[in-house]
Amino acid sequence: MSIRHGLLALLERGPRYGSQLRTEFESRTGSTWPLNVGQVYTTLARLERDGLVAPGGEDSAGHTLYAITDSGRAELHQWYERPVDRTNPPRDELSIKLAMAVGAPGVDIRAVIQAQRHATIRAMQDYTRLKAQALAAIESGRSRERDDVAWLLVLEQLIFQTEAEARWLDHSESRLVRLSLPADRRAEPEPPQADTDAPAAAAAPEPRAFRTPRG
Amino acid sequence: MKSSYHAWIAAIRIARRDAWRAKGRSALVLAMIALPIVGVSAADLTTRSAQLSPEQTASRSIGAADARLKDSDLSGPVYQDVEGKTSMPVGGYDKYDPRSETDPKVLTSAIPPGAQSLKDSTAHTKIRTRYGLLETDLREIDAASPLVKGMIELQRGQLPQEAGEVIATSAFLKESGFFVGSEFRARGSDAWYRIVGAYELPSDLNKSEVLAPPGTLLAPLDKAFQAAGVPGVVATDTYLVKVGGDGFTWNMVKALNTKSVQVVSRAVLLDPPAESDVPYIAQQKELGYYNPDNGLPTTELAVLATVVGLAMLEICLLAGPAFAVGARRSRRQLGLVGANGGDRRHIRAIVLSGGLVIGAAAAVTGTVLGVALTLGLRSTLEEYLGARFGGFTFRPLEIFSIALLAVVTGLLAAIAPAVTASRQTVLASLTGRRGTRRANRVLPVIGLLALAAGAAIALYGTASRMGSTVVAGGSAIAELGIVALTPVLVGLFGRLGRWLPLSPRLALRDAVRNRGRTAPAVAAVLAAVAGTVAVATYQHSAEIQARHEYIADLPDGAGVVTIHELGRSKDMPAVREALAQELPLAVRADVDHISYGKPGCERFTGPEGCGRAEIMRPKEQRCPLYEAKDGMDSFSDAEKKALRKDPRCTYNRHSAQFNVVVADEKLMAALAVTDPGAVSALKEGKGVSFDKRNVKDGKVTVRLIDNKDEVYEPGVDPKGEDKVFPVHQTPDTAEGYGLELVLPPTAAKSAGLTTLPFASYFTLDGTATSRQKQRVAARIDQIGVEAPVTIEAGYQAGADITMLALTIFAGLVTIGAAGIATGLAQADAEADLKTLAAVGAPPRVRRTLSGFQCGVVALMGVVLGSAAGILPAVGLRLVQRRETEHLMQMAGDANDKLYVPIAVPWETLGGLLIVVPLGAALLAALVTKSSGAMARREAG
């Protein structure tokens, strides 16, 4: 996440002052990355130090306006063209938690997973709800369209990311279930998961499973 | 009620669009249903159009006249029917005295004074044509008279103006090979007639008739014939009369009836009198002859209904699988309807609507085509019927009923698929799984009951006096039962699959698993084959019986030529000459008959001065049954029975035109009589008797009887001159083939009998070829006399077109039904075939599989049908046996002669069992492409 490049991108459209930059940033990215004014000014100071922006006078209310420099523009375009760096995956608390939970005594890992899934889906619901509102806003055309579209894209990024998490949780759960199976099978005659799978499907099959290609 | 109406509208909409989407299948079913509708509607329209209004009937028979007066040919007052077609003596024939004189002037005197009248004379004779002789009607009438308007229609040329000019019907021209402008002669006349025009009789297109101006044809011909010593031309005169006013009223008709005149009256035809006012009907009723004409007899109606019903069943069975497949294809769609709140009624309605839509389309197509066909082929149809249509009569109600038949057929065909489809649970339909499908238990039970009941009825029919109708009905019910049992029977076939190689096993399993589509096809084949086998078995048995009962006319290989027109015996030498020249004769025995009266006399019906020679059997050697005064009624049953066995009462199984003939000893050779006494007797001038009951003291009496001395009472002999001949009686082994007495020419001559040649018996060196026989016939035609040549060749089975037609029909139905089932199976099996191809099956598997699928269906149907068909045949034969037995008992005949065999026609059966399925299989294999083009079909 780069506040630097975010501010540069905003400044490319014209000179802005600090709190204005903060407002615009948030309206574009929603409440996803809340900024405080201090962060903005610190970042602006660094940009100025690197010669990417330059203070360019004051507006009528006396706010100091900042403008993007040519090297700032070049940096910005480089940023757009560069894929996001994946060499250092962010440390994710969830994966660490699950890794620790495996084999930990007294921990029901399925419960852990379900709790997390609950939260994840819950988050998705929230994002989706916001997205629905954004969509409605765009369709009604009553708001600043560009900002809403940007907001929508950010929301969808979040949704897909959360979904990936949910899918990963699903996968982990079924993987764990399968790995624990042999032990279960030895223990009780009627294996729970895999067995209910087939006959239940036979009785009330999923449409996808039995759809035959036509034509 | 209203709500279900709206639901039906929706169902019909779906069905209509589905039918359109599956064009190929719809067209096939439509054609099947529409085809008979085309035929029936065309037939209805033709029948109705051919029916004439009274006005049309009148003008076709009496032209523009008010009436046609005709001699009733009876003496004394008569009663006539309304149409003037028949009449009977007042008081009936029992009290009628035919000998009373008829007045030749009666007709002319019957014409009301002052009325306009036109004489219409008709007769018939033989005309020499380009090919031989043609029996032709002759007519003399003034064709230019306004009275004949509507009776005859001049088509080409002009009306005959003078003697020697005639016009002829188109039928005459066609048969004789003449055309307008040709000249012809009547046989036995040198007068030439020129055809100056062609005409037609609107209600009798096929009649050969020649029309000439009055006095130019009949009288001259009669004169010429009389002069030549051959029978003359007998003219029948009628008069067309125009009286004006109200025309010829019923009262006027009745008045003329008293003068023995029969009248066709326009006024009466247009306005028929009440039945009570027709003495003819009253008298018929009184005498117990009257049976009111109430359309078709019930038996014929029943037969018609059965045929139509069976045809509909057949079509339903053929069309059923198509609907079943349609329903299967759209199972998901039906499931969706279910999910959207369609209950079973709605699902049924949609599938039934399929039948309704196709039925309605077939109804429209069929009737429109039928009407168009009738319109287009009108003249052909008229010529076929032999009468011009009165007009184009379109009875909307009847056509509508016929169209309704198509709709009903469509609906009936869709019933079973509809019920099956509605039984599926929505869930099963949606997921494409079969779910738990219970086999229909009701249908087999009904089938079994019907089978049992039908068989019982048939059995009862064979045992009771009710006879063949009951047997046929019972068999039909039993057969319907078998049809209903088909699914179960098809299931039984599945058990055979275990022992079969891959392709046939796959085909059989597939057929058995998909009973919904296999069973109707099998049932269709079954029904057709059963009918064929039934008829074949019956006919085969009957033929064996006929062969057994065959009575030879002559010894094997011997022949005879007999002149049919006794008045032309002078042509006989020429006939004999032709015979000798064209056939390799070994023996030719010329035979004369004894003629009584002047030349040209008819034996029984000729006028006075004509008569016959009859053997007078001694009274004590006659059968008492025929001699008693009151006939048979004088005897009790037991007496009758006893008398039947009396040698005096046995009858000769052969018959001949004359039982007394004049011939020399060569006849004995021709008849294969080996008795040397017979030959020598003839040589010595003695007669030969073949029936010892005629002989008394070595003599036979022949009486010459004049027709005027005819008596009609049993036991009383007509009077006449007796001639007594000493005879030689042949032993019982000798057979006269209907001849009872052969007199040598010398004996006949010395007895003063006139003899005329009429026949020649002959035997051949070897056999006569077909070409030789045709040449003889042609020569005899050239001579201009009717004298057919027959050569005994033992029993000849009639060339039976019915059997052939039935077999072809059964074959076609089999191939059709099996083909439809196969096509459907192919479409269904596309996925399986892909799997097969994927696991490395060679491309021809598709072919062999489809061949076997077709063959399996055909074979199952044919096997079941053969089994089902033998039952009614056996039943009918049993009935016949019983009836024959009964008749023989009544007649007092011995039972040992009873021969009513039941024989299975193995050739036909073998053909059906092996050739038809094999053919069907090969055909299916041939028309199946090796690589799938079926996939396209599946979309439909």
Added chain:
Amino acid sequence: MSDQQSAPHIPPAPSARPVLQLTQLVRTHGSGATEVHALRGIDLSVYPGELVAVMGPSGSGKSTLLTLAGGLDTPTSGHVIVEGTDITTASRRQLAALRRRSIGYVFQDYNLIPALTAAENVALPRELDGVSARKARASALAALEEMGLGQLADRFPDEMSGGQQQRVAIARALVGDRRLVLADEPTGALDSETGESVLALLRSRCDAGAAGILVTHEPRFAAWADRVVFLRDGSVVDETLRSQADSLLSGQAGR
């Protein structure tokens, strides 16, 4: 991220009656050794204006739940109450009538009858119910129009995209007085964007007062629901409650 688990569930207005109520629903297939418990005592209520997503692995009983709710199948025990009517005791004919009047289904694909146009498909339940073709068509057109599908009215399913077909299916599910949509993987055969448009429509219909159950295995689509119910081995193992996204939003940025 805020702690969503603590976000309060907004109960529906107490006066509102659930459109669908499942109580102690049990469905067992087979018996004896082959006995399979597809559902083991489910309780679920769906209120007007609510979209409930049902998630769970294959064989967890999702689809069984849906078929029971729509009366396509009969529960072994328990009750299904639709609009106040207990359908577990209803006859087949009554069930069919209920499906015509109260319940709409949307399946994964082939939802529309190929022989009928979009409008006729939508009109079908009403026509089957005996409404005259004209009236049924009018209400169908109204339903299509309301969902922005008016231009599709006279097209046949063959002439529509998958997403359009699904949207028409939703229109049919909610035509007339029908308030309950049972959707079984309605987006399964669609790409992500199209699937979303279908769900957006479903969402908006629920916001307009309908009640819906959505069976899906895609969390992204489940997220459109007000509540997500997790099934495992025929039991509800968890349930997310309705969020307060509005307050979430309004709490931020101060606009």
